[in-house]
Amino acid sequence: MENIKDYIESGVLELYVLGDLPEAEKLEVERLRAMHPEIDVELQSIEESMWNYSRLHAISPEDSSRDKFLSRIDLKEDRPPVLTMHPKKERTNFYKYALVACVSLLLVSIVVIFNLTTKLKDRDQRILSLETSNQKFANQVNYQKKQVDDSRRYLEIYRNPQQYKLVTLKGTDKAPDASMKIAFDAVQKQVLIDLSSLNLPTIDDQHQYQLWAIVDDKPVDLGVFDYSPSGDGLLSMKSVTNAKAFAVTQEKRGGSPVPTLSEMVVMGGI
Amino acid sequence: MKRAKIDYTEPELIDAVRRKERMAAEALYDMYSTALYGVIYRIVSNEDLAEDLLQESFVKIWNSFASYDENKGRLFTWMVNVARHLAIDTLRSKDFRNQSKTDVVDEQTNLDKDEKYSEIHQDGVGIKELLAKLRPQDKEILDLVYFKGYTHVEVSDELNLPLGTVKTRLRSAIITLKTFFN
Numbered sequence: 442m443e444n445i446k447d448y449i450e451s452g453v454l455e456l457y458v459l460g461d462l463p464e465a466e467k468l469e470v471e472r473l474r475a476m477h478p479e480i481d482v483e484l485q486s487i488e489e490s491m492w493n494y495s496r497l498h499a500i501s502p503e504d505s506s507r508d509k510f511l512s513r514i515d516l517k518e519d520r521p522p523v524l525t526m527h528p529k530k531e532r533t534n535f536y537k538y539a540l541v542a543c544v545s546l547l548l549v550s551i552v553v554i555f556n557l558t559t560k561l562k563d564r565d566q567r568i569l570s571l572e573t574s575n576q577k578f579a580n581q582v583n584y585q586k587k588q589v590d591d592s593r594r595y596l597e598i599y600r601n602p603q604q605y606k607l608v609t610l611k612g613t614d615k616a617p618d619a620s621m622k623i624a625f626d627a628v629q630k631q632v633l634i635d636l637s638s639l640n641l642p643t644i645d646d647q648h649q650y651q652l653w654a655i656v657d658d659k660p661v662d663l664g665v666f667d668y669s670p671s672g673d674g675l676l677s678m679k680s681v682t683n684a685k686a687f688a689v690t691q692e693k694r695g696g697s698p699v700p701t702l703s704e705m706v707v708m709g710g711i
Numbered sequence: 712m713k714r715a716k717i718d719y720t721e722p723e724l725i726d727a728v729r730r731k732e733r734m735a736a737e738a739l740y741d742m743y744s745t746a747l748y749g750v751i752y753r754i755v756s757n758e759d760l761a762e763d764l765l766q767e768s769f770v771k772i773w774n775s776f777a778s779y780d781e782n783k784g785r786l787f788t789w790m791v792n793v794a795r796h797l798a799i800d801t802l803r804s805k806d807f808r809n810q811s812k813t814d815v816v817d818e819q820t821n822l823d824k825d826e827k828y829s830e831i832h833q834d835g836v837g838i839k840e841l842l843a844k845l846r847p848q849d850k851e852i853l854d855l856v857y858f859k860g861y862t863h864v865e866v867s868d869e870l871n872l873p874l875g876t877v878k879t880r881l882r883s884a885i886i887t888l889k890t891f892f893n
Contacts, residue, residue, distance in 0.1 A: 450882070452881055452882040455878070455881050455885050459881075486889055489889075489892070491788065492785070494888050495746040496746050496749075498746075498749035500749040502765050507737075510736075511740070514770055514773045517731040
C-alpha cells in the first residue's frame with residue numbers, strides 16, 4: 442500500500458500521460474493500473490487536468506481545416522451528414538449477411554444431423570441383431586450345459602447302485618398305463634424324479650402331482666411337480682429317511698397336507 | 712461558424728470512429744480540434760503550419776485508430792500525444808530547420824507566447840487566474856514538456872536540475888491544475 446503511494450508520488454504517472462516514458466516503464470504503469478484502482482483514479486485525474494489545461498489553450502482553427510480533413514479520410518458512407526445516429530444501410534447489410542450465414546449453417550447442420558441419424562439407426566439395428574444372436578447362443582450353451590449335467594447325473598446314478606436305489610412306480614387302477622422312476626439316494630437321503638421316465642395322465646392347470654414317501658406306514662409329503670410328456674432331467678424333491686415306498690397323487694395346485702388316496706396314479710415300493 | 716453538435720459519449724464516439732462513420736469523423740473533429748489546435752499552435756508558433764499539422768494529426772488519428780486502446784487512457788490523451796509528436800518531429804526535422812529562420816526559438820518569443828495566446832484564445836477566461844496559481848518554476852517545466860516536447864531528462868539537462876526535482880515540479884504543476892479545475 443505504502444509502495445503504491447510512493448509510486449504515485451514519484452511523478453511517473455504524469456510522465457506516462459505526457460507520453461514521456463520508455464516502453465518498459467510504460468508497460469509497468471499499464472500493468473499496475475490494471476491491479477490498483479488508486480493508480481487508475483490518479484491517472485484519470487491527471488488526464489482530466491491535462492484535458493482541461495489544453496482546453497484552456499484552445500484556439501479555433503480555420504473552418505476549411507475541417508473540410509480538408511473530412512475529404513482526406515476514408516469514410517464508410519459518403520452521403521451528406523444527416524442527424525441520425527445509426528446508419529441503416531450498414532445494419533441491413535450486416536443482418537442480410539448474418540441471415541444468409543445462419544441459413545447456410547442451418548442447412549449444413551440438417552444434412553449432417555440427417556446423415557448421423559441414419560448411421561445411428563443402422564448401428565442400432567446391427568447392435569440389436571448382434572444382441573439377439575448373442576442371446577440365442579447363450580441360451581444354446583445353457584441348454585447344452587444342462588443336458589451335459591443331466592447326463593452326468595444319470596450316469597452317476599446308474600453307476601452307483603449301492604448309493605442310488607432305482608424305484609419304478611407303477612400305475613394304479615385309476616391310471617393303469619401310468620409309470621415313472623425315482624432314484625432314492627439312501628446316503629444323502631435325497632429323492633430325485635427322473636423326468637424323462639414320466640408317463641402320467643395329463644392334468645389341467647389347477648392341479649399338480651404330489652410325491653409322497655411311505656414311512657412307518659404313514660405318507661410324508663415330498664413336494665409337488667408339474668408333468669410334461671417331453672420332460673427331461675432330474676428333479677430334486679424333499680429329503681426323507683427310511684422310505685419304504687413312494688406314491689404320486691393328483692392334488693390341487695400347490696399340494697395338500699394329506700394325500701387324496703382316490704387320486705393316486707402311481708406307486709411302488711423299494 | 713457553430714455547428715449542431717452531436718452528443719456522443721466518449722465510448723460511443725470511439726465505437727463510431729472504429730466503424731469509420733462520417734458522423735464520427737465530424738464529431739471527433741468538432742470535439743477536439745480547438746484543443747489540439749491550441750496545443751499545436753503553441754508548439755510551432757505559426758498559424759499556417761499549425762493548420763497543416765492539425766489536419767495531418769486528424770488524418771493520422773483516423774487512420775491509426777486501431778492502435779488506440781481505451782484501457783490505456785482517455786481518447787484525448789492519445790490524440791494530443793499523436794498531435795504533439797507530429798508537431799515536435801516537424802519542428803526538429805532537417806527540412807523545417809533549413810527553411811525556418813527561427814531555428815532556435817528565442818527567449819523573447821517564449822515570454823510573448825502567453826500574451827499572444829490570450830489574443831487568439833476564444834474566451835481567454837481562466838488562463839490568467841490559472842497563471843496566478845501555478846508557480847512559475849512548475850509551469851516552466853510543464854510547458855517545456857507539454858508544448859516543447861522536451862523529455863524530463865532533457866529538461867533536467869537544460870535547466871541543470873536533478874531529475875527528481877523535475878519530476879516533483881511536473882507533478883506539483885499538475886496537482887495545481889487539478890485543484891484549479893475542481
